[in-house]
Amino acid sequence: MTNVLTVKGLKKSYGTQMALAGIDFEVRAGEVFALIGPNGAGKTTTLRIIATLLTPSEGDIAFLDHDLRKEPGLVREKISYLPEEAGAYKNMKGLDYLHFMANFYALDSEEEKTFVDRAVAITELGDRLKTKVGTYSKGMTRKILLARALMTKPVLAILDEPTSGLDVINALEVREIVRRYVKEGTSVLLSSHNMLEIEFLSDRVAMIDKGRILDSGTPAELKEKHQAKNLEEVFRSSLR
Amino acid sequence: MKRFVNLLKKEIKELVTIQLVVSLAFTIMLFNFIGQMSRKEVQKAVGVQTISSLDLDDSASSRAILTGLASARFKIERIEGKTKEQAIDIARGGDSKLLLVIPAGFGDSLKDLKPSQIETYSYMRSFSLIGARGSAIVRGVISALNNVLSDRFIKSRLPDLDPASLKNPIKSKDFVIVHDRMAEASASEIAGMVSSQSMLIPIVLMMIVIYSSQMVISAVAMEKQNKTLETLLTVPIRRTSIITAKMFAAGLVGLISAVVYMFGFKSFMGGIGGDELKAATSQSGAVMRQLGLYFDTTGYLILGASLFLAILVALALAMILGVLAEDFRSAQTMIMPLMFMVMIPYFISLFADINTVPLPVRIFILAIPFTHPFLVSQNLYLGNYGMIIGGLVYMLVVFTVLVVFAARIFSTDKILTMKLRFGKKRTATA
Numbered sequence: 308m309t310n311v312l313t314v315k316g317l318k319k320s321y322g323t324q325m326a327l328a329g330i331d332f333e334v335r336a337g338e339v340f341a342l343i344g345p346n347g348a349g350k351t352t353t354l355r356i357i358a359t360l361l362t363p364s365e366g367d368i369a370f371l372d373h374d375l376r377k378e379p380g381l382v383r384e385k386i387s388y389l390p391e392e393a394g395a396y397k398n399m400k401g402l403d404y405l406h407f408m409a410n411f412y413a414l415d416s417e418e419e420k421t422f423v424d425r426a427v428a429i430t431e432l433g434d435r436l437k438t439k440v441g442t443y444s445k446g447m448t449r450k451i452l453l454a455r456a457l458m459t460k461p462v463l464a465i466l467d468e469p470t471s472g473l474d475v476i477n478a479l480e481v482r483e484i485v486r487r488y489v490k491e492g493t494s495v496l497l498s499s500h501n502m503l504e505i506e507f508l509s510d511r512v513a514m515i516d517k518g519r520i521l522d523s524g525t526p527a528e529l530k531e532k533h534q535a536k537n538l539e540e541v542f543r544s545s546l547r
Numbered sequence: 548m549k550r551f552v553n554l555l556k557k558e559i560k561e562l563v564t565i566q567l568v569v570s571l572a573f574t575i576m577l578f579n580f581i582g583q584m585s586r587k588e589v590q591k592a593v594g595v596q597t598i599s600s601l602d603l604d605d606s607a608s609s610r611a612i613l614t615g616l617a618s619a620r621f622k623i624e625r626i627e628g629k630t631k632e633q634a635i636d637i638a639r640g641g642d643s644k645l646l647l648v649i650p651a652g653f654g655d656s657l658k659d660l661k662p663s664q665i666e667t668y669s670y671m672r673s674f675s676l677i678g679a680r681g682s683a684i685v686r687g688v689i690s691a692l693n694n695v696l697s698d699r700f701i702k703s704r705l706p707d708l709d710p711a712s713l714k715n716p717i718k719s720k721d722f723v724i725v726h727d728r729m730a731e732a733s734a735s736e737i738a739g740m741v742s743s744q745s746m747l748i749p750i751v752l753m754m755i756v757i758y759s760s761q762m763v764i765s766a767v768a769m770e771k772q773n774k775t776l777e778t779l780l781t782v783p784i785r786r787t788s789i790i791t792a793k794m795f796a797a798g799l800v801g802l803i804s805a806v807v808y809m810f811g812f813k814s815f816m817g818g819i820g821g822d823e824l825k826a827a828t829s830q831s832g833a834v835m836r837q838l839g840l841y842f843d844t845t846g847y848l849i850l851g852a853s854l855f856l857a858i859l860v861a862l863a864l865a866m867i868l869g870v871l872a873e874d875f876r877s878a879q880t881m882i883m884p885l886m887f888m889v890m891i892p893y894f895i896s897l898f899a900d901i902n903t904v905p906l907p908v909r910i911f912i913l914a915i916p917f918t919h920p921f922l923v924s925q926n927l928y929l930g931n932y933g934m935i936i937g938g939l940v941y942m943l944v945v946f947t948v949l950v951v952f953a954a955r956i957f958s959t960d961k962i963l964t965m966k967l968r969f970g971k972k973r974t975a976t977a
Contacts, residue, residue, distance in 0.1 A: 321816045321964070355963075358777075359780075359781060360777060360780055360781060360960075360963060361960045361963070362959060362960055380783065383782065383783040385782055386781070387781070387783040388777070388778065389778075390774065390778065392774050392778045393774050393775070393777065393778055394773040394774035394775050395773075395775065396557070396561065396773065396775055397773060398560070398561060398564065399557075407553060407557050408782065410550065410553040411550050411553065411782040411783055411784055412782075412783065452778075454911045455778075471565075481862070496746075522741075536732070
């Protein structure tokens with residue numbers, strides 16, 4: 308299986324504060340790779356670097372055949388990023404927002420329509436898309452943001468806590484949508500605190516703490532290696 | 548280009564809200580309303596006004612005063628057979644704004660060359676300047692009568708002399724020279740005309756700069772507050788395009804807002820000035836043309852270029868300040884340094900000559916980019932092209948440096964990590 312993303316010796320520091328102390332991992336084509344760890348472990352910093360928002364202090368990042376540091380513009384064409392605390396333009400109608408975002412990726416109006424139709428199907432919001440985003444509930448906003456991230460069928464979708472703040476039903480729907488798009492060829496780099504979600508979605512997992520990867524593998528491999536019943540126990544075992 | 552246009556459209560739509568349109572429409576209506584009201588007041592003031600008079604003398608001289616006032620478009624309401632105190636009470640109950648009391652013996656005193664005194668009682672029914680115009684006209688009429696009477700006395704005593712030559716043995720004729728052109732006018736008149744003609748430039752600049760800057764700062768701060776900035780920075784569009792789209796949209800909307808405000812302001816000023824101001828402007832315009840103190844096409848282009856560069860500098864600076872703002876509320880605070888930078892040269896240009904202030908102060912003032920558009924009109928009139936070109940180049944350099952700096956911020960982590968909190972230490976977070 309080919310690698311979509313290869314990260315080697317990634318370091319990031321803010322002044323004297325070291326956020327990432329050298330991490331290595333790769334995301335393979337058509338898989339969900341998850342980063343799990345406590346708050347401040349370096350998950351979001353890693354995702355932000357891969358999303359071209361932050362520049363690494365050291366290390367190499369290859370996305371397909373692009374050097375992420377040298378060709379961020381080309382990388383942005385093929386990825387999409389859903390931040391943990393993301394919002395949409397409140398004065399825009401949902402449909403207008405989707406068109407606005409699709410326009411950046413589409414080659415022509417026909418492709419833009421295809422992207423938007425796909426997003427409309429993901430959101431299942433129907434006529435509510437004709438109302439302003441400012442009137443949406445948190446779940447509706449999160450769905451439209453997820454739809455925005457997946458509508459272009461990116462090579463790599465970077466999802467930071469995709470179900471953050473959602474109720475059980477909405478969270479389940481979001482997970483199913485992610486799973487469906489992975490089947491259609493999108494690779495996913497995911498971060499979550501929710502071990503249940505990680506177990507449901509992820510093909511492979513990396514445990515991260517204090518800017519270092521403690522362990523990685525498939526959920527089954529990790530559970531067997533740490534003789535644990537679930538990923539929470541694996542994580543606790545990794546921290547020891 | 549398609550992506551840039553897409554972003555630009557979004558930025559304009561974000562800025563042109565119903566609140567903005569309503570606010571602009573309301574401003575025009577308000578200015579227009581005040582202008583109309585002022586015009587009516589002016590018309591009332593220059594129209595026929597009622598004055599009460601108590602002529603206790605009833606001599607030829609006292610009648611001459613009242614005739615003079617009637618010819619100055621005053622309606623005289625004569626109060627007869629009353630004492631001064633009674634006349635004051637009667638006039639208080641009527642519409643008169645002024646009571647003129649001519650004491651008994653007024654005419655005889657004048658004949659005997661003794662100082663004569665008349666009394667005026669102004670009824671302050673409002674404190675508007677236009678409302679108080681009546682007493683000023685009465686004073687003017689009395690001054691004219693004084694002249695006539697004193698001329699008559701001089702003529703009777705010294706028939707061979709011209710009273711005007713006796714009263715004003717030295718006559719002055721004022722000329723103003725600007726470069727190789729000359730016109731009959733006083734320097735203070737010309738300075739007044741130039742400053743009144745140039746008055747609109749700083750006001751326009753202040754409005755556009757403040758509006759546009761506020762919009763840019765708010766646009767960036769709102770992206771942060773609404774958590775849309777991170778997503779926008781990861782879409783396939785150049786960071787410089789994001790900056791340009793925000794600046795262009797804010798500049799455009801700011802310009803339209805300023806034009807609307809200026810339209811309203813013009814309507815307001817037109818109301819205050821009325822026909823008298825138009826006539827005065829037409830006369831002074833002829834003198835200004837004679838002195839070459841007017842803008843030709845090149846002059847307007849230079850002035851436009853200077854204003855445009857100042858706006859660009861303000862927008863670039865606002866973009867950087869917007870990055871420092873944490874949210875919309877802190878963005879409102881961020882506009883303050885920019886406002887001071889515009890207001891300092893504005894007030895200095897109102898009260899002082901920049902060429903005569905001490906050198907360190909002059910350097911400080913000239914270092915503020917917004918000073919140069921304020922000076923352009925004067926420098927154009929005086930032919931100081933070195934100062935004009937220097938100012939344009941300086942603003943271009945400042946703009947370039949600021950845009951490069953803004954682009955650098957947008958291309959690095961600083962767009963997400965730079966924050967300025969007032970009252971707290973500057974911090975970098977991720």
